[in-house]
Amino acid sequence: MDLVTVVAVISADPQDMQPIVAGLYSTEQQPEKVACPNILQGALEESNVKMISEISRMIKLHRIYEGVDKMLEIKHDRRRKMVDTVLRVS
Structure with a gap:
């Protein structure tokens, strides 16, 4: 050995x-x-990630992303309606 x-x-x-x-x-x-x-055989390290706070942060970021996406969709719809209105008046 x-x-x-x-x-x-x-x-x-x-x-x-x-x-x-x-x-x-x-x-x-x-x-x-x-x-x-100090070396321990078979010891497990603790995670340096706080799971609950990271999931909460991820949910918060996802909601912000959805809000921005909805805002851009509304802005696009407004522009499309404006162009349609201008073309009908012309």
Whole structure:
């Protein structure tokens, strides 16, 4: 059985890291070792997304979109009626 050594490191500027694939990142900077890393086997991370607030935000944005769509439809209908009226009068 082969043993693998895992070293916990941190980047001085996390914004400089470029995603490669599947949660792996690359950086030109020299990483620094973490003094006392806390690594838990089989632990699950909590989501950084607040589901209820995101769904509420999505519903709010959808309603705004529908309102703007309706406003544009009404504006288009008004213009069409105006053109019809002008053509009938002419």
